[in-house]
Amino acid sequence: MEHPLSKYICQIYSEILGKQHEFVPLHEPVFTDKEHEYLKDCINTTFVSSVGKYVDLFEKKIAEYCGIENSVVVVNGTCAINLAIKALNLPESSEIILPAITFVGTASAIVQSGCIPNFVDIENETFGIDPKKLDEYLSEIVAFTPEGTINKNTKNKISGIIPVHIFGYQCKIDEILIIAKKYKLKVIEDSAEAMGSKNNDIHLGLKGDLGIISFNGNKIITSGNGGALISKNNDLLKKAKHLSTTAKLNHPWKYQHDEIGFNYRLSNLSSAVGCAQIEKLSFFLEKKQKLALFLQNKFKNFKGVKFHHPKTTSSPNNWLNAILLEDNFIKDLDLILDDCNKNNIMARPIWEPLHKLKPYKSFPKSNIKEAVLLSKRLINIPSSANLL
Numbered sequence: 001m002e003h004p005l006s007k008y009i010c011q012i013y014s015e016i017l018g019k020q021h022e023f024v025p026l027h028e029p030v031f032t033d034k035e036h037e038y039l040k041d042c043i044n045t046t047f048v049s050s051v052g053k054y055v056d057l058f059e060k061k062i063a064e065y066c067g068i069e070n071s072v073v074v075v076n077g078t079c080a081i082n083l084a085i086k087a088l089n090l091p092e093s094s095e096i097i098l099p100a101i102t103f104v105g106t107a108s109a110i111v112q113s114g115c116i117p118n119f120v121d122i123e124n125e126t127f128g129i130d131p132k133k134l135d136e137y138l139s140e141i142v143a144f145t146p147e148g149t150i151n152k153n154t155k156n157k158i159s160g161i162i163p164v165h166i167f168g169y170q171c172k173i174d175e176i177l178i179i180a181k182k183y184k185l186k187v188i189e190d191s192a193e194a195m196g197s198k199n200n201d202i203h204l205g206l207k208g209d210l211g212i213i214s215f216n217g218n219k220i221i222t223s224g225n226g227g228a229l230i231s232k233n234n235d236l237l238k239k240a241k242h243l244s245t246t247a248k249l250n251h252p253w254k255y256q257h258d259e260i261g262f263n264y265r266l267s268n269l270s271s272a273v274g275c276a277q278i279e280k281l282s283f284f285l286e287k288k289q290k291l292a293l294f295l296q297n298k299f300k301n302f303k304g305v306k307f308h309h310p311k312t313t314s315s316p317n318n319w320l321n322a323i324l325l326e327d328n329f330i331k332d333l334d335l336i337l338d339d340c341n342k343n344n345i346m347a348r349p350i351w352e353p354l355h356k357l358k359p360y361k362s363f364p365k366s367n368i369k370e371a372v373l374l375s376k377r378l379i380n381i382p383s384s385a386n387l388l
């Protein structure tokens with residue numbers, strides 16, 4: 001072990017696990033008997049595909065948890081973004097604003113929808129879109145025309161914005177919504193990482209036009225793969241559900257489709273796992289809060305490192321814990337990550353800023369500084385609900 005920080009991180013997990021630890025994953029799912037019971041039920045009843053009681057039940061449970069009437073479950077969070085873009089009728093060849101720091105799926109969903117990503121910078125409290133820089137950027141590039149909001153530089157329409165709630169913490173969504181209104185942009189909240197996160201009793205993802213959640217195996221609850229659309233707007237959810245089920249019209253036996261749809265509905269098998277998981281969400285939230293507080297305390301007095309815990313979210317889900325290297329440690333990022341991984345601690349950097357990746361280099365962007373700085377100083381450390 002070469003670096004004092006990696007040594008300390010390994011020590012922490014040895015202490016948590018009470019022994020010389022084996023491999024410690026970044027975030028592993030926790031299952032109990034219910035998943036087995038519900039899956040067996042699917043197989044015994046032969047309902048394993050996109051129709052079945054668990055699909056409807058999972059939607060009901062998500063909606064209940066979020067305090068809304070409906071939700072729509074789909075095969076993953078990336079497809080949920082794709083579907084949200086289509087449900088909102090954001091036109092092909094229009095630009096959609098997104099932060100330079102997010103999972104690549106946010107950007108690929110935009111491109112796969114026939115739209116154009118336009119990357120903006122983040123602020124360094126929540127790591128979400130910086131509202132001030134966003135407003136400045138839009139004021140420079142936007143022209144209002146009878147056809148709508150146009151990017152003066154590219155001549156494309158700008159139709160929407162996708163703010164991201166990174167690690168389950170609320171980004172500066174209220175300010176972003178005001179700006180979206182000013183420039184007449186639809187808002188899809190990427191709450192992929194935020195299941196269970198609430199601010200002042202409002203679940204993340206419900207302030208914009210549509211929100212999306214991911215139930216990938218590394219999220220706070222999982223359905224294997226899986227995702228959901230949430231919103232207070234039932235008409236939009238209805239439209240999304242119709243599109244997700246091949247746009248098939250209801251009929252006892254006829255195959256009639258009234259538009260080009262998607263085959264994105266979540267399976268009964270996956271939904272069964274999701275139902276069992278969401279029943280335990282409150283328990284996971286408690287466990288994860290305990291772990292976050294423990295880790296926060298551990299890093300309080302470690303020089304050169306800050307524990308990431310923005311105050312923007314009254315009840316965060318504490319999905320993935322992160323530490324930030326201060327100036328003197330930044331040069332050691334790769335060494336620390338190497339050390340941790342060689343010693344069976346699955347530590348990870350944050351994503352590479354998307355505007356720097358080869359497939360996304362040529363898309364429009366603002367002046368991006370903070371996103372690049374963040375990618376040089378953030379380390380995610382193991383955060384599974386079963387650790388403490």
Ligand SMILES: Cc1ncc(COP(=O)(O)O)c(C=O)c1O
Pocket residue numbers: 076077078079102103105106164190192193213214215216226227
């Ligand atoms: C911020 C963000 N957006 C979108 C996604 C896409 O979700 P999925 O992996 O379910 O496609 C993820 C999750 O992996 C994510 O973290």
